[in-house]
Each structure stands twice: as C-alpha cells, then as structure tokens.
Amino acid sequence: MRHAEEVTFGGSGLDRAAEIRGDVGALAAAMQDPAARTVLIWRGKPLVSGEDALQALRLPLDHPILAEAGGPPILLGREDGAAVFAHDISGWVPEDFDAEAQASFLDPTEYSHGTCPEGRFAELRRIMTQLTPRDAELVATAKAVFGWHASHKFCSRCGVASEMHQAGWQRICPACGAQHFPRTDPVVIMLITRGNRALLGRSPVWPQGMYSCLAGFVEPGETIEAAVRREVWEEAGIRVGSVRYLASQPWAFPTSLMFGCHGEALNEDITIDPAELEDAMWITREDLAEAAAGQRPDLLPARKGAIAHFLLHNWMADRLD
Template identity: 75%
Template structure:
C-alpha cells in the first residue's frame, strides 16, 4: 500500500535517539540542553492546546507543572537535535474531577492544571485526528511507554520490584537479573471483502450503530495470515482465502500494533459467535459511502484516526494498492 504510513500515529520519522538511552553522560547533557522539552500525561491523557487543529504541548524541563511527576521522565527521541521526554503526573488530583466521565467509551472530559492554564489534558482516542503526524507519534509513544511502566512494576520471573533503566525503555530486576522490555501486542484487523461488500461487526458496549472491521490478537506460533483466517471464522463463521498485508498502526490503548490486512471471503453466510461479537453484516460499498457521509442511519462508521476508518476509506477510493 503506497501511502500506508499516512495512517494516524505513523510516518512522522521521529528520531528515537536509541543510541543514548544507556549513555548516562549523554542523557545528562540532553536534559541540561535549554532546547530540551517534555510532553506531559495525566492518566494517559496528553497535554494539548488549540481549538480545531491541536498542538501537543512541549514544556521546558524546569516548568513548575513537572513538580507533580513522581518518576523520572522517559526519553522519546529528538526533534531538531534536541531531546524530547515524557513526564507522567497521574498522581495529581484535579479539584473539580468528574470521575463519572472517566468510564465512558470515549472520555469527553478535559482537565486544566493551574500551572498551565492555557492547555488541557484530553483523551487521546478522542483528539487523535486533530494532531499532526509528529505530535500524534509522540503522544502515542508517551502513552504506551508510561502505560507499560504503570502495569509492569514487578519482575515476571520472580515477583520482585523492578527498576527503570535505559531512559525508560527497559526494566531490570535487582533480585534475579531479568531484563524486561516494553510490551507490544500484535493484533490483526481485517478488511474482509466479498464482491462489492465488506464484512463489519460490532462488540457489546459500543455506541449504538457503530460498526468496524473485525480484529483479534495473534496467538503464539501463528502467522499474520493464519490469524486473519482464524479470527474471521471464529467471530463470523466466514472462511477466508487469500490474505495480503496493507498497513499497520501503533495503538496505545493500551499496547497494541494493529496489522491491517485484506482478506477475500470464500463464502458469504454469516454465523456469529455471540461471545465474541454482538453482530456482523455484509455492507455494500454504496452503504459504506453513505455512512461516511452521515446518510446511513443504521451504521456509524469507525472513528476517524483509527486504522479501520483508514482501510475502509481507501477501499472506497480504490487506493489499497
């Protein structure tokens, strides 16, 4: 797929500066550079500013807001030769926090810290399509790596508390010496076609009318192609023949790599597994186009910015090749 990397969270060409992660003097120099900046997360929400097109806020390392951080920052990479870090201030408790909104499918609430009144923390899944490629990659990387640290504080081998190394890109167990690295779970997401129609499904708990491409985790010892065929048959009872790779998207909700593929169905009879999905249906190209235009009352298409929307849009435009 010629423009695969134009998917949200991909293709910004970030210099990740991996060569200085374990170089203590180089890291110290990078942090002392006046041009160094950091992005800030609160409970996985990046700090942004703007109205329609949003900017990811980059704060100097001596900004007073960073006093809320309880752990050292993670090195994300370099921009224009200067280091970019990520701080997490999830321990901060906003005075007017509406906890009810935090459990929504997409959290609409925003939080403003008094030390940065011109900016706010916003849920990344809701704003991802309003960020530029570089800002989106930095925000997703920061969310994924800090999320990994939050859930992997103990050694998986012996259970002892592990320590952060390599500028945030490794955890080492002082008890048994095990090294642990950030987790990424591979997930196949499938554009399954049959003639002029595409197979869409929905999970329980999704907004009314929302449909998307089928998806599922790749199992140990399984190829991408085999995972596509297995997941589609398990969820919808459809046999899939030829499979081809299209594009991928890092998906920090919490730690997946979405591997987008096209599969060609060998049958059209749907037999869903109600434990896996709530519904599945074949949707014509014309009905998908109407849904994208907001003229199909039965189908709410996948959200803009998600790879499912990207795949469906390119299928409609005949630009999968």
C-alpha cells in the first residue's frame, strides 16, 4: 500500500541503537553524555508540552524529576548521535489524582509535576495525532516496554523475580537463567467490503455510536489471512474470500502489532456474536463521508490515529492500492 508509512506510530526511521544494549561500557558512556536525553512515562501517559502541535519533552538525565523513577531507564535509541532513554515515574501520585477518570475510555485527565511545570502527562490515545512521527514512536515504544516490565516481573519458568537487562529489552531469571523478551501480540484488523459497502462493528464498552473495523488476535499456527476469515465469521457470520495485507501499526495498548488487511465478503447477512459485538452493520462510502463531516450523530467514525480510521479513510478516498 503506497500510504502504509503514514500510519500513526510508524515510519519515523528511529535508530534504536540495538548494538549497544548489552555493552555496559557503551551504555555508561551514553548516559554520561551531556547531550543524552530521556522521555518520561507516568502510568502509560507520556510527558508532553504545547497546545495543538504537541512535543514529547526530552529532559537531561540530571533533571530532578527523575528522583521519582522507580527503576532503571530503557534505551530507546539515538537522535543526532546522542542516546534517548525513557524513565517511568508511575510511583508518583499527584495531589489531584482522579482514578475513576483515568480508567475511563476517553481519559481527559492531565497532570503536571512540580519540578517540570512546562510539561504534562496526557493519555496517549487522545493526543497521538498531535505528535510528530518520531515523538509518537518514542513514547509508544516506552509505554509498551514499561508495560511489559510491569506485567512480567517474575520468571514464567520458575516464578522467581527476574531482573532487567539489555538496557530494558530483556529480563533474566537469577535462579534458572531463563531469558525473557518484550512480547508483541499479533492482531488482525480488517476492512471487509462488498461492493460499495464496508462492514463495521461496535463493542458495548465504546462511546455511544462509535463503530470500527472488526479485529482479533492471531492464534498460534494461523496465518494472517486465516485469522481475518476466522474472526469475521466468528464475530459477524460473514464469510470472507480474498484477503490482502495493507499496512501495520504498533499499538501500545498494551502490546499489540496491528495487521491492517482488506477482505472481500462473500455474503451479506450479519449474525453477530453477542459475546464479541454489540452491533454490526454495512455502511457505504457516502455514509462514512457524512459521519466524517459530523452529519451522522448515530455513526461516530473510528478514533483518528488508529489504523481502523486510516483504512476507512483510504477506502472512502479510493486509495487502498
């Protein structure tokens, strides 16, 4: 697909500096470099500044806010020859912390730390389209890797607490020696069409009126194409014939890699699985255009920045090839 690199969180060309992750001397030198910087994550939210066009703040490694860090940093890569790290300060609790709002689907809460008043921690899904491709890749990577560390603190082989290695890209069990690496879960998300209509569904936990492409995890021993056909049949009772890959998107909510595909439906009658979907329907390009223009209160388009929005927008504009 000609526009594949335009997907949010992809295409920035970040030098990840993987060759120095296991080099203790090189890592020490990188951290001592005055040009080295770090981005901050707090409970999955990146530290950003600005209004309409946001910037992920890059702080020096001696910034006082790093006293809140609960562990060692992750090496994200290099920019202009200097290392860029990430620190997690999730142990910090703001005085005005609102746990209920933060747990909501559209989390509006933002928090500032007293030692860094120029920045604020904001929900990544809400601000992702306001970041540059580079900043989006940096903070999404940091969020995903820190999320993996938080949920994989113990060895899956023997249960002993494991330790961070390779500049945050590995955990090693001190008891049995097992090595563990950040996981990425493959997910298919599919634009299913039949003529001038596309199949959309909605989850019951989404905001009222929101519809999106169907999606599901790829199972062991399954191809991407087979996963597309299985998921659409299971969720909506639609048989799919031809399937082609279009684009991918790393999706750090929490650790998915979305494989965007286009599939051609072989039948039209929808039979939803209520355990998976609240509703599903066929929409035309004209329906989608009206929704994008805000003229269909009953049909909210997929969230901007998500690959579903990218696929639907390009289908509406007849730019899938």
